[in-house]
Amino acid sequence: MTAEPTPKPAPEREVRITRVFRAPREIVFRAWVDPDQIAAWWAPEECEIPRETVEVDARDGGRIYFSMVEAARGVVYRVRFDIVEISEPNLLVLASDPEPEIGLAHPMRTRVVFEAEGDGTRVTVTQGPHTDEMRNRAGAGWRGSLDKLERILRS
Amino acid sequence: MATDQLSATFAALADPTRRSILARLAQGEATVNELAEPFAITLPAISRHLKVLERAGLITRRRAAQSRPTSLRIDALDEAEAWMDSCRVTWEGRMDRLGAHLEKIQGPSGSRGNDRRANS
Numbered sequence: 001m002t003a004e005p006t007p008k009p010a011p012e013r014e015v016r017i018t019r020v021f022r023a024p025r026e027i028v029f030r031a032w033v034d035p036d037q038i039a040a041w042w043a044p045e046e047c048e049i050p051r052e053t054v055e056v057d058a059r060d061g062g063r064i065y066f067s068m069v070e071a072a073r074g075v076v077y078r079v080r081f082d083i084v085e086i087s088e089p090n091l092l093v094l095a096s097d098p099e100p101e102i103g104l105a106h107p108m109r110t111r112v113v114f115e116a117e118g119d120g121t122r123v124t125v126t127q128g129p130h131t132d133e134m135r136n137r138a139g140a141g142w143r144g145s146l147d148k149l150e151r152i153l154r155s
Numbered sequence: 156m157a158t159d160q161l162s163a164t165f166a167a168l169a170d171p172t173r174r175s176i177l178a179r180l181a182q183g184e185a186t187v188n189e190l191a192e193p194f195a196i197t198l199p200a201i202s203r204h205l206k207v208l209e210r211a212g213l214i215t216r217r218r219a220a221q222s223r224p225t226s227l228r229i230d231a232l233d234e235a236e237a238w239m240d241s242c243r244v245t246w247e248g249r250m251d252r253l254g255a256h257l258e259k260i261q262g263p264s265g266s267r268g269n270d271r272r273a274n275s
Contacts, residue, residue, distance in 0.1 A: 015239050017246040023257045031253060031260075041256035044248060123253075125246055129165045 014128035021121050025114045028121040029089035032112065033058040035066075043068045047077070060085055064094065081110070089114050160212060167211035172196070173204050180214060180227040187223060 021028050031037040035054035043049045053067035062083040069076050081094040094110040110127045167173055176190055191201040205225060208214045216223045 015242045015246060017243060017250060019250045019254065021254055021257050023261055027261070028253075028257065031256060037256065037260075041252045042249065044245070045252075123250070125250075127242060127246065129162075 014126050016124065016126045018122060018124040020117055021123060022119065023121060025089040025116055025121045028123060029114050032092055038064065038066060046070055046072060058086055059083065163211040164213060167207050167213055173208055176204060176208065177213060177227060180225060184224045184226040190225065
C-alpha cells in the first residue's frame with residue numbers, strides 16, 4: 001500500500017474577483033460597455049487601446065471587440081468578447097474564444113455581476129474555461145459536483 | 156505551460172464521473188475494480204474514463220501489477236491552479252484601473268457625476 005496522499009484543496013476552475021466601487025451601478029456598468037471608457041481602463045498598464053478599435057454592440061448576442069497595443073514591443077492583441085447575456089445595470093456575461101497570445105488558452109466564460117452596496121456597487125467577476133464538453137453540461141450539475149469534489153479533497 | 160495539457164486537464168475535469176474518481180483517489184491508490192464499485196457502469200467504461208484522466212496527466216497507473224492500481228497526480232492540478240492564479244492577477248489589475256477610472260470620471264469627492272441642473 002502507498003501512503004495516504006496529502007489532502008490538498010482542489011484547484012478552482014473559476015477565478016472569482018469581487019470589488020466594491022464608490023459609484024452607482026448605472027455608472028459602473030456603463031464603463032463596461034461604453035467604447036470611450038473601455039479604451040480608458042481595460043488594458044493593462046503597458047498597453048493602450050486605440051479608441052477606433054473599440055467596437056461594442058451592447059445586446060444579447062452582441063459583442064465587445066477591441067485591440068490592445070503594446071507599443072514597447074510593437075505587439076497588437078485583439079480582444080473579442082461575444083455578449084451572451086446583458087442586463088443593464090445588473091449583469092454582463094461574455095464568451096471568448098481561446099486567445100493564447102493574451103493568456104486565454106481556452107474558450108472562456110466571463111460573468112460580471114453588478115450589485116448595489118450602500119452608496120456603491122459591488123462588482124463580481126467570475127471567469128472560467130469553457131470547453132465544448134463543459135458547454136454540453138448543465139451548469140448546476142457541473143458546479144455541484146465540483147463543490148462536492150472540493151469538499152472531499154479538502155476533508 | 157503546456158496549453159494542450161491544460162486543455163486536456165480541464166476537459167477531463169468536466170465529467171462528473173471522472174471527478175468522482177479523482178475524489179476517490181484523493182483518499183489513496185485504488186484498483187479499477189475499487190474505482191468502479193460506486194458506479195452503475197461497466198469496467199470498460201471506467202477504463203475509458205481512466206484513460207482520459209491519464210492523458211490529462213491527472214492520474215498515474217502502475218503497469219506492474221495486473222490490477223493496475225491508479226493514483227492521483229497532484230502536479231497536473233497544480234498547473235491548472237497556477238494558470239488560474241495568473242488569471243486572477245490580471246483581473247485584480249483590471250479592477251484597480253476600473254476604480255481609478257471611475258474616480259476620475261466622477262471627481263475625487265466621489266460625486267455621482269449627475270448634472271446639478273440649476274434653474275436656467
